Amino acid sequence: MQDVPGLCKVVSRADIEAADWSLTPGRYVGVAPAEADEDFDFGQTLRDIHMGLADLNREAVELAAKIQENFEELGI
Incomplete structure (x- = not known):
């Protein structure tokens, strides 16, 4: 063993x-033990995450506006 x-x-x-x-x-x-990734680029990964988050935030604002518009159409 x-x-x-x-x-x-x-x-x-x-x-x-x-x-x-x-x-x-x-x-x-x-x-x-953690495996070390020698090719890992922390800065690039952080930039990618930030860009993805910015896209999601823009989409969230658009969806919130659409939801508000739908509520207003329903008279709520």
């Missing part, structure tokens, strides 16, 4: 006893 960080770990009874007999996986498994 082999440990897989963030997924599984082989422990002895002594390890379990030392953990006050807790079988909660988080006590033993931990979190898998």
Whole structure:
């Protein structure tokens, strides 16, 4: 058997006893190490997100105006 960080770990009874007999996986498994993406461009990703958000905000304003117009047509 082999440990897989963030997924599984082989422990002895002594390890379990030392953990006050807790079988909660988080006590033993931990979190898998983050994988580094050398090609990740944070600045470009942030710009893309900002542009997408700006588009969604414009669409939200248009939809809100259309909803208001529909309510006014209904006399509400």
